[in-house]
Amino acid sequence: MTSEPQPVAHGEVMLPSTLWPLLLVPLTIKDQHLGVMVLGGLHQPFSVADQLFAEVLAQRVAALLVNRRLYDLERLARAQAERNAERLTRLQRVSDALARAENPVDAAAVVAQQGRALLNAAGAIVTMLHPDRTLEVIAADGYDEAVVNPWRRFSLDANVPLAYAALYNQPIWLGSPEEWRARYQPIIDDSMVDAAWCALPISFGGHVFGSIGMSFAGRRQFVDADRSTLISMVAQCAAAFRCAARARA
CATH class of the missing domain: 3.30.450.40 (GAF domain)
Structure with a gap:
């Protein structure tokens, strides 16, 4: 009798035992570490070509992550600037109204x-x-x-x-x-x-x-x-x- 494949714990992620071997590729860009990309094989070893492809893919994923972070930061900064401008406008209205208070x-x-x-x-x-x-x-x-x-x-x-x-x-x-x-x-x-x-x-x-x-x-x-x-x-x-x-x- 053969047992069902059991999941393999990898950090915080449970990986099925069918995904083996594993290829872990760091996501880095300009010496900035963003994470790790994990690729699982189907009991077939990764070739040199596979590893080179994974490295290129990891570089592109890292670039996408950096661009997304920059986009989010820009969006937050723009929203904050709009809120500040709105507050200044309302403060000016308060100032004008107070100037008319008797x-x-x-x-x-x-x-x-x-x-x-x-x-x-x-x-x-x-x-x-x-x-x-x-x-x-x-x-x-x-x-x-x-x-x-x-x-x-x-x-x-x-x-x-x-x-x-x-x-x-x-x-x-x-x-x-x-x-x-x-x-x-x-x-x-x-x-x-x-x-x-x-x-x-x-x-x-x-x-x-x-x-x-x-x-x-x-x-x-x-x-x-x-x-x-x-x-x-x-x-x-x-x-x-x-x-x-x-x-x-």
């Missing part, structure tokens, strides 16, 4: 609406700091009134990111609900937390005028582009708040 409430509405769209956030909230050390929500976008109303005005010492950002004049980045719960109290409704949050102080020259918070419907790594975009937008909002404060003085 008071902090108008400026806050611009930042909440257009800032949310800029980063595809689930919601955005803008607060203004009062002399009695309370923060008042003066603009919100993407949240139900029933969620926002209990937090229309709260203490600067409250254990929430919006208060921390204003109190310490530092941005806060929370990429997951676990990060939120480890540091802050729940906000009355989990829909306000979603899966990621950030909060930034609205400040100019060391003077804090309030804070802005955004939530995102999914875990998020706040990359440099996200952070620089938000910081730039909030800086423009702070300038509008400062101008309004001077006008009232």
Whole structure:
């Protein structure tokens, strides 16, 4: 009785025992190692001609792999450039709208609406700091009134990111609900937390005028582009708040 051919383990790949002998040809180009091409025979030895053909084939496969990598890198770079251009365009729109804002409430509405769209956030909230050390929500976008109303005005010492950002004049980045719960109290409704949050102080020259918070419907790594975009937008909002404060003085 003859047994069925058993597969032969080769690295992470199981090769049928009928593919024997094996010819392994390195995929290299300009001293760059890309992998290995494996050719299996049917119990017939590879001739010198077979080996030469395999080497030529491996060179062409390596060239194709390099070209594909270059294509993928170029495509990614082009997509990133397009995203950067779109963000700059939207930032300019925010700047133009803030220039037309006549008071902090108008400026806050611009930042909440257009800032949310800029980063595809689930919601955005803008607060203004009062002399009695309370923060008042003066603009919100993407949240139900029933969620926002209990937090229309709260203490600067409250254990929430919006208060921390204003109190310490530092941005806060929370990429997951676990990060939120480890540091802050729940906000009355989990829909306000979603899966990621950030909060930034609205400040100019060391003077804090309030804070802005955004939530995102999914875990998020706040990359440099996200952070620089938000910081730039909030800086423009702070300038509008400062101008309004001077006008009232």
